[in-house]
Each structure stands twice: as structure tokens, then as C-alpha cells.
Amino acid sequence: MxxxxxxxxxxxxxxxxxxxxxxxxxxxxxxxxxxxxxxxxxxxxxxxxxxxxxxxxxxxxxxxxxxxxxxxxxxxxxxxxxxxxxxxxxxxxxxxxxxxxxxxxxxxxxxxxxxxxxxxxxxxxxxxxxxxxxxxxxxxxxxxxxxxxxxxxxxxxxxxxxxxxxxxxxxxxxxxxxxxxxxxxxxxxxxxxxxxxxxxxxxxxxxxxxxxxGFGDEAIVEMASRDLETLQLIIQNHPAYISERWLKDKLEVKFTLNTDMAELNKYCAEKGVYLTHLSEIKKSLEQQFMEILSENA
Amino acid sequence: MLRLLDIEFFKLRNTKYFWVLMGLFILFLFAMPIGFRVLLNYLTSIGENMMGWDIPANQMPFYDFVDIWQNLTWSYMNFSILLGFIMVISINNEYTYGTIKQNVIDGLSRSELLWSKLGFIMILSLVISVATFFVGLIFGFLYSPTQGWHYISLHLEFLPAYFLHLVVFQLFCLVISMLIKRPGITISILVFYIFVIEPIASVLLFYKYKLELLANILPMKAISNIVPMPWTKYAFKETQTTLALDDALIMGVWAVLLYLIARWILLKRDLA
CATH class of the missing domain: 3.40.50.300 (P-loop containing nucleotide triphosphate hydrolases)
Incomplete structure (x- = not known):
């Protein structure tokens, strides 16, 4: 109602x-x-x-x-x-x-x-x-x-x-x-x-x-495995993949919205890469709020 | 309507200014007729005559039935300003503290808000008019040489006239407060207008420009003309001792006009 x-x-x-x-x-x-x-x-x-x-x-x-x-x-x-x-x-x-x-x-x-x-x-x-x-x-x-x-x-x-x-x-x-x-x-x-x-x-x-x-149209995920280079390679072939960047000891990967974390974990395992770290992070709303305001300024 | 009156009376009866001003008003209600008697007795004791005639001052028929209603109501009109102050302080506080806005947010319609004030004005005026009737009866019984219902009932019409005066005067104060919104300023402007501006304007219009009609429709004059000044008759001058239709009409026009202004302000202006 x-x-x-x-x-x-x-x-x-x-x-x-x-x-x-x-x-x-x-x-x-x-x-x-x-x-x-x-x-x-x-x-x-x-x-x-x-x-x-x-x-x-x-x-x-x-x-x-x-x-x-x-x-x-x-x-x-x-x-x-x-x-x-x-x-x-x-x-x-x-x-x-x-x-x-x-x-x-x-x-x-x-x-x-x-x-x-x-x-x-x-x-x-x-x-x-x-x-x-x-x-x-x-x-x-x-x-x-x-x-x-x-x-x-x-x-x-x-x-x-x-x-x-x-x-x-x-x-x-x-x-x-x-x-x-x-x-x-x-x-x-x-x-x-x-x-x-x-x-x-x-x-x-x-x-x-x-x-x-959030405000965005993408999901941001932090990932790590023993071998980050292989992880980077297989992740680029994931259907929901958008982009990635290196952090110190992990990857920050952008996927399309509503990507399922369990499915992502399974996908990596099937490709022979076992994740040591998987965490969906929300982009700071503050940052996005400012972005939206400035886009419309 | 009872709910609206209850709300307004609750707001007022919990304030100090309401009781102080009402207390003063009630004090004057009794002090005026008592004081006048004391004054007349004093004047007689020092050998003064009634307005230059060969009659002792305390023989002045101030308290006589027939005369008493016009005498009392005309005298009391001078204290209406105390009731006006209650209205000014109440309205201006509501604006200053944002409570008028909160009342509306809480679920009072703007029309209900206006009628809670108007309803209260009417009830208060009614109570005072009835009280005036009893004060008149008491002093008449004590000092009037003429007694009996026939004399009492003659010219009782000054009581409803006084009631109308009270209502329209308070309505005038309500509108002024809504226009100005700030308590200190409103009271200063009101007092300055009533005691300085309008009397001067009135004299100028009447004597200098000979615009008698215009002088009579100035608000204070119009609101007070309904009960004509009685004293001159004790000097055996020609004095109006009845209600005049045109005075009532002018006041009626003012009442409607003031109501429409109040309604317009409250409904059309943002309360925020």
C-alpha cells in the first residue's frame, strides 16, 4: 500500500x-x-x-x-x-x-x-x-x-x-x-x-x-588467492566481469550488479583457483553521493 | 467547536499574561463604578455641583436604570485594550514559537485554527457582557432612584452593542498581530495607533477636511461609536442615547472585512 x-x-x-x-x-x-x-x-x-x-x-x-x-x-x-x-x-x-x-x-x-x-x-x-x-x-x-x-x-x-x-x-x-x-x-x-x-x-x-x-550499478569485490596472477587471468573471463585493479595483496574487481558471491567462489574453484579472501565491499556512499551531486551540478 | 474552544482556552489558561490581564480587566470592571461613586461623593463634600448646575454632584444620575447601561458600557470600552493585549500576545507567541505551524502539522486545519481564536473571542466577549449586566444590576439596585424591570430593560440594547464592540475590537487586534507577527512591535504599534495616530487623523478629517464620514469609519472610532459617549447629556446637551443603525452598519462592515483579512492571511500565507 x-x-x-x-x-x-x-x-x-x-x-x-x-x-x-x-x-x-x-x-x-x-x-x-x-x-x-x-x-x-x-x-x-x-x-x-x-x-x-x-x-x-x-x-x-x-x-x-x-x-x-x-x-x-x-x-x-x-x-x-x-x-x-x-x-x-x-x-x-x-x-x-x-x-x-x-x-x-x-x-x-x-x-x-x-x-x-x-x-x-x-x-x-x-x-x-x-x-x-x-x-x-x-x-x-x-x-x-x-x-x-x-x-x-x-x-x-x-x-x-x-x-x-x-x-x-x-x-x-x-x-x-x-x-x-x-x-x-x-x-x-x-x-x-x-x-x-x-x-x-x-x-x-x-x-x-x-x-x-548503493547508488552504483556495479558490485565491487575484493579477492585474493595464493597466486594472484592466475586469479586475475580467470576472473577476466567471468561473464559479469567489468574491470579490476591491484591492491597491495589482493585484487579489487568490479562486476555487474547482483553478482552472487557463492557462485563466484564456485567459479574460481572450478578453474582450479582457491580463494583465500572474498569480500563484497560497498563503495563509500559518501563518495558516490558527492559524485551524483557533482554530476548534476 | 467545543474541541476548538477547549484547545484555545487550554493554551491561554496556562499562561501568566492571560490571568494578569484578565485580573486587571475584572478589577476595572468593579473599580470603575465604585471609584466613580467615591469621586462623586468627594466632589459633593467639597461643594461641587453637577456640571455647573445647581444640583449636588452625587445626584448625577450615573447609576440610574435606563442611563446605567450606556454609562457602564461606554466606560468599559476604555479597558478593551487589555483584552486586545491578550489576543496580541497569544497570536504573536504562536508565530514566534512556531506553535501555530506545529498545531497545523499535528492535525488542526487552518480554518479550525482561525475558529478556535474567533470562538474564544466570542465566548470571552459574551462572558464579559453578561458580567457587565450583573455589575449594572448590582450598582443600579444600590444607587438608582428608579427601580423595577421596566426601567432596567430600557436600553439594555447597549449590552449586545458592547458585546459586538468587544468581538470586533479583539478581531482587529488579531488581524494586526497576524500582519506584524512580533509581540513587542505589535503592542507598540497598536498603542501608538489607538492613542496617537487615529485621534489625530480623526480630528484632522473631522475639523480640517470636514470629512465626517471618513472620520467615522476609522477602525477605532467605528468600533467604539456603537455606544455613543453619554456624559454630555449631564450638561443638558444633545446626546445620542440610542443605538444608531449607521454606526452598527459601519461596524458590521469592519467585522466582515477583518474576518476576511484574517482568513486570507491564515489560508493563503505559508505558515513556515
Whole structure:
């Protein structure tokens, strides 16, 4: 089932185009990363699908229907920074969220425990550290047990400990089967928590795919045997072979995508070469991310 | 609608400024009629007469049924600014802290957001108008030489008029806050406009350019004209003691206009 379907969504700010004819569809249960440098249109896109930014043109559907405020009650979302009433306690802030979403206040304590704020629950929001504010925002987003969770740069401004806590929280939530849309300029973050992702640059979607596939269209394999020269010779005849290069004591070979490692091992053995090392390596996503951005610059 | 009112009242009742400003307003609600009585008694004790006539000052029929409704509501209109401040602070905080945006993200439609504010304005104005009725009854029973329902009910129409004044005035403050968004600046501009700009503009239009109609449709004037100034009648000058249809009409036009502006701002402008 498609949770979100975006059709030719477009936003202009005067002469500046923030989001350009964006198409995107997100299936239920996906942890979807929206990746792009600052100012690439991620937040504008989220703002539009959450009803706070008016699209110039285009449309979007939540749960198969034209998006409106009723759908937003089934979504938990934080945009950019945590927005709360500064003089209210955590509990009072969450009570307002419950009133808006029309759900009972039963889960407030549970959520505050989950994000580790239960002991500060009656302190006013303005006394919280940035990390605590961010965690309260996540508690608020989870409060109504939403089907979809939208997080915009959830680790922005946090210290390393805070970052890892939030990421673990996201991974835990994802395992409960919720759909998550995560916007981030940090590739590493997307790689660690997402299953699928799209890259935005200057409002254009320039790539979409699964995280496990990397961005490339080739598999990179490190191989070694007692006799590297023979290995090099036989490997060049493999049907999926693309190219190879020497590393210090092993070969780095490029094959077409989805080459089976077991099959590769068997192939070498049949040719009389026994491998001492076989490892499929993912090309650094960071490196590829930069490549994609520069290709489209 | 009840849900929307509940949300808005929850937001306000948990703030300090709401109770401070409401407390001040309620204080004035009682202090004004008590204070005026004290003043009249003092003036009498030093031998002052009523506006130059040969009647003791405390015989001035301020609390008389029939007169009391116009006297009270006109006096109370001077304190409406306190309610206006509540509206300004509330709206501007929502913009400053991004909570207006978060409310929408959480599932409130922009229309619901507007109606939570408007609904609250109406309920608050209603409560104050009813409270004014009881304050009037109490002071009338204490000091009015004329008693009985017949006299009480005459000119009760000033209460609904006062209600409308409260609603439209707060609506005006709501729109100004939405346009300016920043609390300190909004309050300064509002106070400067109400106490300096409009009075000057009004005098200029009225006396210098003889544009009486234009002077009467300036927002503050239009919003206050519905209850005409009563004092001059105690100097036996000609004074309007009833509601005037054209004043009500001008205010009605302002109400519709302000509502449309508020709606336009909230629905058409990005909240981000």
C-alpha cells in the first residue's frame, strides 16, 4: 500500500524554485530517506505534504486520498526545530497535541519514559537542553501511535551521544513496522537508518533507490588467492566481469550488479583457483553521493 | 467547536499574561463604578455641583436604570485594550514559537485554527457582557432612584452593542498581530495607533477636511461609536442615547472585512 504519493509537486518563492515538479511514492513500512544538501528543498517538500506550506502547483495523496488535516492526525511529524509552548511543561505541551489529534492522554507518561524525559515532565519546556527538546518532539510525534513518522533533521545540533540515542530510537521505531520519512543532509544518517532514499538537489529529485544497492550499478569485490596472477587471468573471463585493479595483496574487481558471491567462489574453484579472501565491499556512499551531486551540478 | 474552544482556552489558561490581564480587566470592571461613586461623593463634600448646575454632584444620575447601561458600557470600552493585549500576545507567541505551524502539522486545519481564536473571542466577549449586566444590576439596585424591570430593560440594547464592540475590537487586534507577527512591535504599534495616530487623523478629517464620514469609519472610532459617549447629556446637551443603525452598519462592515483579512492571511500565507 502506498502511504504517500506525490505528483508534480512544485513550489516557487518568487523567482526561486524551491521544489521542482517532484514525483515520489512511499510504500507502507519503508524507512525513507530524503537526502540533500541544505537548501535542496527537503523541508519545503515536507512543509507542503504537512499542510504548512502552500504548493504552487501539483498534488499529493496521503493513504490514497487527497491530503488534508484529517490525515495529519495519523501522522507524527517534526519540522526543522521542536515547536512547543515555552512556558508549558512537557506534559501540558503533549496534552495540547492530544487535544488536536483527538486521542486520549494515556500514553503521555509512556512516551516521556521512552524518550527519557519522565523525570523532567513537569518542568517548563524552555528549561530543556536542545537534546531534550528534540526528544520531546519525538515523544510528541509518537504520541498518537501514528502510522507515519516524519522527521526533519532529527539529530541537528545534538552531541554525539544524543545523535546515537536518537538514531537508535528511530531504528527501534522502524522495527515496529511504522513508515518513517527522514530528511537529512547527512548521508551517513540515511545509510544507517533508511531502507530507501531519494536525493534532492536544488529542488530536483536526482536519484532514488534502495540503500542496500548503493547508488552504483556495479558490485565491487575484493579477492585474493595464493597466486594472484592466475586469479586475475580467470576472473577476466567471468561473464559479469567489468574491470579490476591491484591492491597491495589482493585484487579489487568490479562486476555487474547482483553478482552472487557463492557462485563466484564456485567459479574460481572450478578453474582450479582457491580463494583465500572474498569480500563484497560497498563503495563509500559518501563518495558516490558527492559524485551524483557533482554530476548534476 | 467545543474541541476548538477547549484547545484555545487550554493554551491561554496556562499562561501568566492571560490571568494578569484578565485580573486587571475584572478589577476595572468593579473599580470603575465604585471609584466613580467615591469621586462623586468627594466632589459633593467639597461643594461641587453637577456640571455647573445647581444640583449636588452625587445626584448625577450615573447609576440610574435606563442611563446605567450606556454609562457602564461606554466606560468599559476604555479597558478593551487589555483584552486586545491578550489576543496580541497569544497570536504573536504562536508565530514566534512556531506553535501555530506545529498545531497545523499535528492535525488542526487552518480554518479550525482561525475558529478556535474567533470562538474564544466570542465566548470571552459574551462572558464579559453578561458580567457587565450583573455589575449594572448590582450598582443600579444600590444607587438608582428608579427601580423595577421596566426601567432596567430600557436600553439594555447597549449590552449586545458592547458585546459586538468587544468581538470586533479583539478581531482587529488579531488581524494586526497576524500582519506584524512580533509581540513587542505589535503592542507598540497598536498603542501608538489607538492613542496617537487615529485621534489625530480623526480630528484632522473631522475639523480640517470636514470629512465626517471618513472620520467615522476609522477602525477605532467605528468600533467604539456603537455606544455613543453619554456624559454630555449631564450638561443638558444633545446626546445620542440610542443605538444608531449607521454606526452598527459601519461596524458590521469592519467585522466582515477583518474576518476576511484574517482568513486570507491564515489560508493563503505559508505558515513556515
Amino acid at each position: 502506498k502511504v504517500l504519493q506525490i505528483d508534480k509537486l512544485h513550489k516557487d518563492y518568487g523567482k526561486l524554485t524551491a521544489v521542482h515538479q517532484l514525483n515520489l511514492s512511499i510504500k507502507a513500512g519503508t524507512v525513507f530517506g530524503l537526502l540533500g544538501p541544505n537548501g535542496s528543498g527537503k523541508s519545503t517538500t515536507l512543509g507542503m505534504i504537512l499542510g504548512v506550506t502552500n504548493p504552487t502547483s501539483g498534488s499529493f495523496k496521503w493513504f490514497g486520498e487527497r491530503g488534508n488535516h484529517k490525515h495529519r492526525k495519523r501522522i507524527g511529524a517534526i519540522l526543522e526545530k521542536p515547536n512547543f509552548y515555552p512556558t508549558f511543561s512537557a506534559v501540558k505541551n503533549l496534552q495540547i497535541v492530544c487535544k488536536i489529534k483527538e486521542v486520549s492522554t494515556d500514553r503521555i507518561d509512556e512516551m516521556l519514559t521512552l524518550v527519557g524525559l519522565i523525570e523532567r515532565k513537569n518542568d517548563s519546556f524552555k528549561t530543556y537542553s536542545l537534546g531534550m527538546k528534540q526528544r520531546l518532539a519525538i515523544a510528541a510525534a509518537l504520541l498518537a501511535d501514528p502510522e507515519v513518522l516524519i522527521l526533519d533533521e532529527p539529530t541537528n545540533g545534538l552531541d554525539p551521544k544524543g545523535i546515537s540515542e536518537i538514531r537508535q530510537l528511530i531504528i527501534d521505531i522502524a522495527q515496529s513496522g511504522k513508515t518513517i520519512i527522514l530528511a537529512s543532509h547527512l548521508l551517513d544518517e540515511v545509510q544507517k537508518v533508511c531502507t530507501e532514499f531519494a536525493i534532492l538537489q536544488r529542488g530536483n529529485k536526482i536519484y532514488q533507490g534502495k540503500v542496500e544497492d
